[in-house]
Amino acid sequence: xxxxxxxxxxxxSALVFSPAAFAGDDIEEGRNTYTEFCVGxxxxxxxxxxxxxDLRTFPKGDEAxxxxxxxxxxxxxxxxxxxxxxxxxxxVLWAYVVxxx
Ligand code: HEC
Numbered sequence: 001x002x003x004x005x006x007x008x009x010x011x012x013s014a015l016v017f018s019p020a021a022f023a024g025d026d027i028e029e030g031r032n033t034y035t036e037f038c039v040g041x042x043x044x045x046x047x048x049x050x051x052x053x054d055l056r057t058f059p060k061g062d063e064a065x066x067x068x069x070x071x072x073x074x075x076x077x078x079x080x081x082x083x084x085x086x087x088x089x090x091x092v093l094w095a096y097v098v099x100x101x
Contacts, residue, residue, distance in 0.1 A: 066094055
């Protein structure tokens, strides 16, 4: 019985604490991926995007649009990334964009 309660406690704390911890890591990972693939057009820290989209203004509730634009490209200037980025890359890039840079 004691063992059971101890385990339940472990599971409960993992559920409570891990999302925040993952989010911080995701943002860092996203920053690295962004610096590798996106910074050339969208600018350092998403500032100074020049003719590309200012990602700091991207609607933070619209992950579906983000994924679609990044996977398929957009207009004449935004390349399609579907052959180069994994699902994990997309997830952390989105965490970075939502963080605001
Ligand atoms: C070769 C330059 C270039 C690179 C590299 C690039 N982008 Fe873009 N991106 C653009 C341009 C130009 C636009 C504006 C496209 C338009 O609206 O016509 C854009 C638009 C976007 C948009 C907005 C699309 C929308 O829904 O309106 C997102 C999101 C985006 N880029 C994300 C990324 C991410 C993430 C990366 C790195 C994986 C990246 N871009 C790399 C040039 C680039």
